[in-house]
Amino acid sequence: MKILVLNVGSASVKWGLYLDGRSVDGGLVDRVTDPAQAVREVLFSADVSGLDAVGHRVVHGGLRFSTPTLIDDEVLEAVTRLIPLAPLHNPVNLAGIRIAREMLPGVPQAAVFDTAFHRTIPPAQAMYAIDVEVAQENGIARYGFHGTSHAYVSHRTAKLLGRDPAELNVITLHLGNGASACAVRGGRSTTTSMGLSPLEGLVMGSRSGNIDPAVVFHLHRVAGMSFDAIDDLLNKRSGLRGLCGDGDMREVLRRRADGDAAATLAFDVYCERVKGYVGAYYALLGRVDAITFTAGVGENAAPVREASLSGLGALGISVDPARNDAASREERLISPDGAPVAVCVVPTDEELEIATQTAELLAR
Numbered sequence: 153m154k155i156l157v158l159n160v161g162s163a164s165v166k167w168g169l170y171l172d173g174r175s176v177d178g179g180l181v182d183r184v185t186d187p188a189q190a191v192r193e194v195l196f197s198a199d200v201s202g203l204d205a206v207g208h209r210v211v212h213g214g215l216r217f218s219t220p221t222l223i224d225d226e227v228l229e230a231v232t233r234l235i236p237l238a239p240l241h242n243p244v245n246l247a248g249i250r251i252a253r254e255m256l257p258g259v260p261q262a263a264v265f266d267t268a269f270h271r272t273i274p275p276a277q278a279m280y281a282i283d284v285e286v287a288q289e290n291g292i293a294r295y296g297f298h299g300t301s302h303a304y305v306s307h308r309t310a311k312l313l314g315r316d317p318a319e320l321n322v323i324t325l326h327l328g329n330g331a332s333a334c335a336v337r338g339g340r341s342t343t344t345s346m347g348l349s350p351l352e353g354l355v356m357g358s359r360s361g362n363i364d365p366a367v368v369f370h371l372h373r374v375a376g377m378s379f380d381a382i383d384d385l386l387n388k389r390s391g392l393r394g395l396c397g398d399g400d401m402r403e404v405l406r407r408r409a410d411g412d413a414a415a416t417l418a419f420d421v422y423c424e425r426v427k428g429y430v431g432a433y434y435a436l437l438g439r440v441d442a443i444t445f446t447a448g449v450g451e452n453a454a455p456v457r458e459a460s461l462s463g464l465g466a467l468g469i470s471v472d473p474a475r476n477d478a479a480s481r482e483e484r485l486i487s488p489d490g491a492p493v494a495v496c497v498v499p500t501d502e503e504l505e506i507a508t509q510t511a512e513l514l515a516r
């Protein structure tokens with residue numbers, strides 16, 4: 153089976169070509185200003201002859217989509233209705249789907265949703281403590297994102313440790329441009345740090361993560377900012393960028409190594425937020441077998457891994473410095489042998505997981 157995967161983001165297009173589950177080609181178009189044009193270029197350059205299907209990453213699937221879904225006009229409409237809940241993501245996902253349908257008529261197109269893996273989150277974690285009628289009428293709930301990545305790396309973690317995923321409790325930390333934590337119990341998501349939208353939770357490259365919601369009222373009423381301006385502030389001018397002017401963790405690390413105070417503070421805010429979620433999810437899971445770091449920061453930034461888990465020895469959580477600092481692209485253990493909690497680094501592969509799920513959908 154030959155499958156093309158498109159992961160169209162706000163600033164990049166990642167793609168992969170898979171033949172019977174094996175990657176045969178792929179790439180990354182970075183710093184994209186026109187995602188539709190970037191998708192056109194991918195479709196011109198990749199060998200798309202004899203494709204069995206295209207698998208698309210779609211970020212917000214709302215309450216409805218808990219499995220990979222063949223895309224028709226009605227599904228497109230449903231994804232379009234969810235744009236207000238993922239304004240940075242669903243529009244560019246849709247642009248990619250439209251171009252692929254246009255340029256590859258007759259090839260089945262599948263949507264694999266970031267939210268799907270989190271549909272197992274129980275009400276006690278999915279519900280915000282607000283008036284239930286208001287919440288229900290407006291679809292206000294924790295949906296969660298990066299589900300394809302959390303599913304993939306939690307499964308790979310079980311493989312790496314030689315354990316059955318059904319028996320393993322894992323905290324997965326997806327630290328990329330967007331960042332989220334997930335508590336995976338026996339292979340199922342039981343809670344995650346992103347919520348209604350991909351803005352809640354961890355500190356990100358340019359997104360604030362958790363703040364007191366009253367900050368929004370204050371900036372509107374007292375500082376006179378419009379809601380659009382506040383939206384822009386929290387999504388694009390916050391996080392690492394807001395704290396120190398750089399949204400790229402590589403820059404933050406470089407400046408911190410040079411003793412830059414703002415970058416050091418940004419790093420500390422970032423890592424302490426991660427640590428807080430590790431502690432919270434440890435308590436919720438009751439028993440943690442593994443903690444797994446993934447995505448650009450999680451896979452590459454040893455100082456972030458070290459600082460995020462420092463001082464947690466009493467919980468059985470520790471990182472071996474030599475293992476943590478070793479330059480490697482492999483799935484690996486970075487805790488000492490025999491530690492109660494295995495700390496792992498597992499490179500994520502959302503494209504491979506989307507290809508796998510698309511193939512399974514077609515075979516059904």
Ligand SMILES: Nc1ncnc2c1ncn2[C@@H]1O[C@H](COP(=O)(O)OP(=O)(O)O)[C@@H](O)[C@H]1O
Nearest residue numbers: 328329330357399400401402447448449452453
């Ligand atoms: N070697 C590295 N050291 C530290 N951070 C890195 C490194 N490589 C990439 N990153 C960080 O990873 C982030 C991007 O992660 P990635 O998973 O590629 O993002 P996306 O969410 O766009 O898929 C950026 O903040 C970048 O600085």
Ligand SMILES: CC(=O)OP(=O)(O)O
Nearest residue numbers: 297298328329330350
């Ligand atoms: C959902 C989300 O935040 O995705 P990304 O990290 O690709 O921005």
Ligand SMILES: [Mg+2]
Nearest residue numbers: 328329330447
């Ligand atoms: Mg990503």
